[in-house]
Amino acid sequence: MKELTEEILKFNEDRGWGGNHDARSLAISVSLEASELLEHFQWISSEEAIQKDKQAIVEEAADVFIYLLQLANVLDIDLKEAVQQKLKKNAVKYPIPTNL
Numbered sequence: 001m002k003e004l005t006e007e008i009l010k011f012n013e014d015r016g017w018g019g020n021h022d023a024r025s026l027a028i029s030v031s032l033e034a035s036e037l038l039e040h041f042q043w044i045s046s047e048e049a050i051q052k053d054k055q056a057i058v059e060e061a062a063d064v065f066i067y068l069l070q071l072a073n074v075l076d077i078d079l080k081e082a083v084q085q086k087l088k089k090n091a092v093k094y095p096i097p098t099n100l
């Protein structure tokens with residue numbers, strides 16, 4: 001995760017990007033890229049969307065993650081730790097049903 005973030009930051013730095021990459025702008029960008037991902041599924045089934053252009057879906061998913069990693073960096077969030085903590089919280093909130 002840290003290596004990926006550094007790679008993204010270097011990519012931006014090499015191009016003179018990132019000056020306006022504050023938390024608000026990055027959070028907006030996560031949402032915008034998620035919408036671009038959703039667009040591929042609009043009006044068609046999952047199967048049709050994947051068959052039509054899986055590569056585009058892959059790239060939009062990557063865009064979401066690229067912005068999320070930058071947001072985590074700006075907010076000093078350890079995403080791996082955050083996910084593990086959230087799963088623990090969710091496990092309490094949504095216990096495994098006993099009737100399964």
Ligand SMILES: [Mg+2]
Binds near residue numbers: 059063
């Ligand atoms: Mg995109």
